[in-house]
Amino acid sequence: MPTSYPVYLDYAATTPIDPRVLEQMMPWLTTHFGNPASNTHAYGWDAEEAVEKARAQVAAVIGAHPKEIVWTSGATESNNLAIKGAALAYADKGKHLITVNTEHKAVLDTFAYLQTQGFEVTYLPVNAEGLISIEQLRAALRPDTTLVSVMAVNNEIGVVQDLAGIAALCVEHDVLFHVDAAQAVAKVDLHIDRIPVDLMSFSGHKVYAPKGIGALYVRRKPRVRLAAQIHGGGHERGYRSGTLATHQIVGMGAAFALAQSEQLTETARVTQLQQRLWAGLTEALPALYLNGSAEHRVPYNLNISFAGIEGEALMMSLQRLAVSSGSACSSASLEPSYVLTAIGREPQLAHSALRISLGRQTTEADIDVALDEIITQVRRLRELSPVWDSQTNTLIA
The missing domain is CATH 3.40.640.10 (Type I PLP-dependent aspartate aminotransferase-like (Major domain))
Known part of the structure; x- marks a missing residue:
């Protein structure tokens, strides 16, 4: 590659x-x-x-x-x-x-x-x-x-x-x-x-x-x-x-x-990577929302919404990552994900979602790149956002 x-x-x-x-x-x-x-x-x-x-x-x-x-x-x-x-x-x-x-x-x-x-x-x-x-x-x-x-x-x-x-x-x-x-x-x-x-x-x-x-x-x-x-x-x-x-x-x-x-060993390995990614994001960024059950889910997937950010801008800014905003079969649609709408996510959060899916070639180094890229770009976009208060790290009421 x-x-x-x-x-x-x-x-x-x-x-x-x-x-x-x-x-x-x-x-x-x-x-x-x-x-x-x-x-x-x-x-x-x-x-x-x-x-x-x-x-x-x-x-x-x-x-x-x-x-x-x-x-x-x-x-x-x-x-x-x-x-x-x-x-x-x-x-x-x-x-x-x-x-x-x-x-x-x-x-x-x-x-x-x-x-x-x-x-x-x-x-x-x-x-x-x-x-x-x-x-x-x-x-x-x-x-x-x-x-x-x-x-x-x-x-x-x-x-x-x-x-x-x-x-x-x-x-x-x-x-x-x-x-x-x-x-x-x-x-x-x-x-x-x-x-x-x-x-x-x-x-x-x-x-x-x-x-x-x-x-x-x-x-x-x-x-x-x-x-x-x-x-x-x-x-x-x-x-x-x-x-x-x-x-x-x-x-x-x-x-x-x-x-x-390889199911048992691979699941254990990916679980650690998923936990590392989620912990790193939640420690660095406020107002994150995990989409879907935290308990009843596979460790190969994290779907996360970021408050205060326009979703298309986020996707375009993540130049070092190949991620998606939802299903590859629906990625050309401008409508918010019907899956996220079905679980009750409001349009802004549905539009700002990232689907991060891990696999056999994913390494700890990849997770570190993802953490750096996502945290950097989310912070940058929130600084520019008219609905985000960077002083209090909250949405403007």
Whole structure:
């Protein structure tokens, strides 16, 4: 990476391919280039074997059977296949669906589409910590409810929902439960023995695998039915047609295996870095607001609002850091984050939020650069702000 590049603290947007992953991918781009669907020669047989090994590696992270893993192009496609596929397959049972108003756009836009197709959707609110109420979910369930979709880890504020409690409620009411786990792999417990979900979406590029590859867990016992969304050839047991990208799949499998093996040590390391960053900021700067639960969150994320500062000016001033103001999928919008609005942040604080996400390459030196840059620029901007009193370090009433 060029030395002029800023310190990368936007791992929630994407991660670099781990060199160990890339090493395992390379042969499948050159000498081992066969189509895994070619069953008449060694090129195809080798590719199929590699695909099935990777399928087992992804399945192992959640304790699933390899045959319950369906390859997709990413979490967006997995979410579409899970939500639309289940809604259509079970439409004869009912057309009521439930999700949360802070889900990723890949989920919210999919539900919005289904509403145009005659489905009714209940959007659960979250509290000030970004968490849903199990009792509100219970009250929202109806005899014609067929699917509940709740993300494991919020992509903007890093909060972790009570997946076990939601799953138990869905089992009790015989309702399918889908989890968007794009931001959760090797960060929270996703084992299906403890969290009996029916459908779970994964992304490769959030876990140091390449972009353009994902997977969907589809429970076999009891069997979950899905209406296919991509047709042509019947690949992936008819769920998702299309020639499989062996090199991408090998990369995702290798990345998931690495993430699983390093989960405990990496989580402990990143937790220390997150605590160092948060402690340094709160000691140096008044009027900071942590967005999302302090207790129920992953250590890989800090989402912070700064009173008295215009958000765009803050983002433009942080020249030494690669951070974001929210989801990469919504970063072009001038509107305040809908996630921060949902937890009750007023527009100024919502606009002044930074999402700082840590990852495998983050070091203590990176945290020190972040502390210096953020503290320096926040102080500078507050000096210029017409709504901040630098004498008292408070907002002007």
